[in-house]
Amino acid sequence: MPTAVDSMSIWALVEDASVLVQIVMLILVAASLASWFVIVQRSRLLASARRSLQRFEAQFRAEGNLDRLFAQPTEQRNPAEQVCRVGFSEYQQLSQHATTESAAVMEGTQRAMMIAIAREEKRLEKNLPFLATVxxxxxxxxxxGTVWGIMNSFIGLSQAQQATLAAVAPGIAEALIATAIGLFAAIPAVIAYNRFTAGSEDIIAGYYTVADELATQLHRRLHTPGQR
Known part of the structure; x- marks a missing residue:
């Protein structure tokens, strides 16, 4: 263990830490790197989902004819469009049978869209529990790691002939690095978890909104003579 103040660089303290404290530091660094990978991945996913939702909302509200809207080629990986397309397809299948009651048609349509939204919600919230855990x-x-390192420092101090602050300071400093790394891993993960949770809830609310708008139009169409 170094006793000179000049040798108390961060890297030197990490190298001179006990094996257990080094393992703790390694675990925290690995958790931090993994959480940053998830943060970058989730950021791109949410940004893409938000853009596709806004794009489909504008297209849906600008197009007055549902048959013409859903007759267009499917945009690659647009979750909002997929939710509404699933609902419209279910509506077409159920409404083809004249004996099917209107309530049953709308119930089946809404159920199909709810299932599609649940799938998207699961996709958006993937890996968020990992960030919460980190x-x-x-x-x-x-x-x-800090408690273990400080404990070893005081054990070594009790065996020394002369108890000085210079003798125990390096051990305490290397132990505190473990806490610093733990905070460095935790703070971004907590911020990202809260941000992604709020973002995914906002996007899911957008899916529910556009699904409700489609259901309203289909309900109106279902009760318009000759439009079923």
């Missing part, structure tokens, strides 16, 4: 657990893992 954000909640990392500080405690870092604290464990």
């Amino acid at each position: 954000g909640s657990v990392s500080p405690y893992i870092g604290l464990f």
Whole structure:
């Protein structure tokens, strides 16, 4: 363990830390890197989903003819369009039978869209529990490494002939690095989790809105003579 103040660089402290503290640091660094990978991936996914939702909402509200709207080629991976297309397809199949009651047609249409929205919700929230885990657990893992390192420092101090601050400072400093790394891993993960949760809820609310708008138009169409 270094005792000179000049040797107390971050890297030197990490190298001189005990094996257990080094393992704790390695776990936290790996968790941080994994969480940043998830953050980048989720950011791109949410941005793409938000853009596709806005694009389809504008197209849906500008096009007055549903048959013409859904007769167009499917845009590649537009979740909002897929939700409405599934509902419209279910509506067409159910409404072809004259004996099917209007309530049953609308119920089947809405159920099909709810299932499609549930799939999209699951896709948007994928890996968010991992970020929540990193954000909640990392500080405690870092604290464990800190407690272990400080404990070893005081054990070494008790065996020294002369107890000085210079003798124990490097051990305490290297132990505190574990807490710092734990916070470095936890803070971005917590911020990203809250941001992505709010963002996914906003997008899902947009899916429900456009699905309700489609259901309203289909309900009106269903009760218009000759339009079924």
